[in-house]
Amino acid sequence: MTSSSNELVSVIIPSYNRASYIDAAIKSALDQTYGPVEVIVVDDGSTDGSYEKLQQWEERGKLVLLTHPERRNRGQSASINLGIQQAAGSYIAILDSDDMFAKEKLADQVAFLEANPETGMVYGQGHAVDADGNFLFKVPGDGHQELSDPNRLLLDCYMALPGGSLVRRSVFEKAGLFEESFRAGQDHDMAIRIMEATKCAYLPKLAFYYRKHDDAISVKGLERRWLTGLEILRRANERYPYTRSTIRKRKAVLQFRLGQTYWRERRKAKALPHLVSSGLLDPTRALKVLIGREQV
Structure with missing residues (x-):
């Protein structure tokens, strides 16, 4: 599936102390076969040198770099929300700073949403990889089907978000933004509210690489x-x-x-x-x- 659309896609990357992985994440967003794309990185008060890396990307004109006032650490949800609020695109894609988009992700998903105007969000399959990029498993597994039933999503928490999805900006206007009081589970909460607000679909194509490592937020707390x-x-x-x-x-x-x-x-x-x-x-x-x- 290819897209003839020229709608701008805004890629939001929240970043906190990801010096080892942030370059690969940014490169995967910039190397998409689809265009036009704007990349917005929100640094959440990094102290490991990743902020200085981001400044170099910004100086080269490759992305928009945002921070919170006084470069405070406000959490992933607040960082994503800041990016969405500043985004100019009709479509929003969110990429964790230690993950990577598949090269055709945006082209495939924009084409799907353009062909299915009743659908507000589409997501694809993720490949979990280790810290060195070696394949571990698929999320969701082969044969997965999406019924767009909020009951199923609330119960099983099966959706590969945020990196696997593409969302119409209008859906966030209806469902609201990420809950900033949550420092865990905010992706599940957002996915549930999106599915309550709009029809969601699954496109069985590789969308992103989900990195599993000891410092990942999902293995803490x-x-x-x-x-x-x-x-x-x-x-x-x-x-x-x-x-x-x-x-x-x-x-x-x-x-x-x-x-x-x-x-x-x-x-x-x-x-x-x-x-x-x-x-x-x-x-x-x-x-x-x-x-x-x-x-x-």
Whole structure:
């Protein structure tokens, strides 16, 4: 699928202490087969030399470099929001500073959205890679289908965001921006609100490379992630008519993950109430876990 569109795409890259990876991320956005593209990098108060690298890119006219007042660290959500607010494009793509776009990502996804005006967001497959770029696994796996059902997304959190997606700017105007009070799970929260606001589609083509390494945000702060998940669930339940089954099963998952986190930290007294709560909320799944029919 190729695009004859000349609509501007704004690529937003939030960056914090990614000196080892930021050049590759920027290059992947600049090397797209689609144009026109503007690249906006928001530095979130980096102290590892990556800000100086970004200044060099800006001096060469390759990107727009933004910072928060006094170069303060305000978190990934605030950085993405600043980029979106300054973007001029009709389409918004977000790229984590340690990930990389596939070369045809924007061309494929712009063409899809141009051909499907009722769709507000499209996303593709990601290839997880290690710190050295070696392939690990696919996200989502082959055969994945998108039903554009918020219930399914709230429950399973399966979507490869943000790097895999392309979103119409108008969708953010309807769904709102990233929640700046969240320092974990903000990508899931945003994906849910987008799907509540518009039709979403999956294009089964490679869209980006998702880097898995020890310093990744997603492997830090598990307690905070699951507690934030409970707040995301509470807000979702107030905002949209999810089924009672979806709310109950998602709460069971989050209670289990919290209990599992505490248990692995040897905080067993704190873990047990969450594990019991999870079993009561979804006894069928709990039984499958106990007898080994489902891996966790």
